[in-house]
Amino acid sequence: MPDLPIGFGLLGAGLVAPFHAKALSNSSKGKLIAVADVDAERARKLAEEFGCKAYGSLEDLLADPAVECVNVLTPNAYHYDAVIAAAQAGRHVLVEKPPAMSLRETDSMIATCAEHAVKLGIVLQCRVRKPIQAMKQALAEGRFGRPLMCSAHMKWFRSIEYYQSDAWRSSRKSGAGVTIQHAFHYLDLCQYLMGPAKRVLARMENLAHPEVSLEDTLVATIDWENGGMGLVEASTALWPGTDLRIELNGVDGTAIMVGERMDTWKLREDQPQDEEISQYGSASVGTAATGPADFAFFDHQVVIDDMAAAIVEDREPCIPAASVRPTLEMALAMYLSAKEGRPVDLPLETEKGIFE
Numbered sequence: 001m002p003d004l005p006i007g008f009g010l011l012g013a014g015l016v017a018p019f020h021a022k023a024l025s026n027s028s029k030g031k032l033i034a035v036a037d038v039d040a041e042r043a044r045k046l047a048e049e050f051g052c053k054a055y056g057s058l059e060d061l062l063a064d065p066a067v068e069c070v071n072v073l074t075p076n077a078y079h080y081d082a083v084i085a086a087a088q089a090g091r092h093v094l095v096e097k098p099p100a101m102s103l104r105e106t107d108s109m110i111a112t113c114a115e116h117a118v119k120l121g122i123v124l125q126c127r128v129r130k131p132i133q134a135m136k137q138a139l140a141e142g143r144f145g146r147p148l149m150c151s152a153h154m155k156w157f158r159s160i161e162y163y164q165s166d167a168w169r170s171s172r173k174s175g176a177g178v179t180i181q182h183a184f185h186y187l188d189l190c191q192y193l194m195g196p197a198k199r200v201l202a203r204m205e206n207l208a209h210p211e212v213s214l215e216d217t218l219v220a221t222i223d224w225e226n227g228g229m230g231l232v233e234a235s236t237a238l239w240p241g242t243d244l245r246i247e248l249n250g251v252d253g254t255a256i257m258v259g260e261r262m263d264t265w266k267l268r269e270d271q272p273q274d275e276e277i278s279q280y281g282s283a284s285v286g287t288a289a290t291g292p293a294d295f296a297f298f299d300h301q302v303v304i305d306d307m308a309a310a311i312v313e314d315r316e317p318c319i320p321a322a323s324v325r326p327t328l329e330m331a332l333a334m335y336l337s338a339k340e341g342r343p344v345d346l347p348l349e350t351e352k353g354i355f356e
Ligand SMILES: NC(=O)c1ccc[n+]([C@@H]2O[C@H](COP(=O)([O-])OP(=O)(O)OC[C@H]3O[C@@H](n4cnc5c(N)ncnc54)[C@H](O)[C@@H]3O)[C@@H](O)[C@H]2O)c1
Pocket: 011, 012, 013, 014, 015, 016, 017, 036, 037, 038, 039, 042, 057, 058, 072, 073, 074, 075, 076, 078, 096, 097, 098, 123, 124, 125, 166, 168, 181
């Protein structure tokens, strides 16, 4: 059985990598061993900043016996190959969202990790925010009564320079698009709270980035399996960008998270902890509304620390891949709905051709 601290290796030294590196520098449970990138100069720079080794490929990273867990931080469409290779090399894997671009790949990742007895965790760090955890717990305790609505409103801004900063950011095939990329976090929060969707109806448009052929805006309705409804508005076209809102309504209460703080917490039957819960979070913490790196690393740290503990305790990580599969299925159903201009029922009959 491995001991703490667990040795982590980062695959990909781009935008999100410093958030992982900072979390690991701050952690007593994980230790940053190395960073690898096909762009060797990027890997070298990050390694120099954080005092770890630099490699030019996943193969080199996997050849380092001190690396016990690989954090996959490559563009979305490249997650699958890296996860499979790391698992086959006996490494635990923590992969950035979305897990992969298809359910077939996600299922194969889950099966391969199980076969090689390694953990597979997903970085969807918004799940660990205190307002979301409070909503999840109160739902489980029945305090909201019957859930009626859960909606996400993400009115963000990304400049055209962001979309053009790397080829994959404007390539549907590589995993770009506001639905699968930015809004995935908030589709996931709604799914985490409400359970799976049974029907979606979506429209996708490019409102303000005509230079790239991608949706920068999603508007969708969701029928949840639990009988509730939902609305998603998600955009990177809306300057200057305002804090996202997650709104949860049940027969017996309403909770709203804005950014990372609890904005509204009102349940019919008060409990002593409600005063503290209603104060959770802070308006001064960025949550990426106005720019891609405008957020804090501490939610990542919770997920990374948990992954290290899950490895040592031989348990599932806090965000297992299987718990994210329904979010991916819902996002894929939205792409199909927008493409065909009709409501789409879940489970999906086929995922072939959705991105073509
Ligand atoms: N959790 C979050 O809040 C959050 C925020 C930003 C990005 N992300 C996710 O992180 C991942 C990376 O996004 P990013 O914005 O950092 O991208 P990025 O383009 O800034 O960085 C990706 C890096 O991966 C490298 N790379 C590409 N293919 C590789 C390969 N086969 N082997 C090794 N290195 C390779 C690139 O050279 C690049 O340096 C994406 O999955 C994205 O969805 C998550």
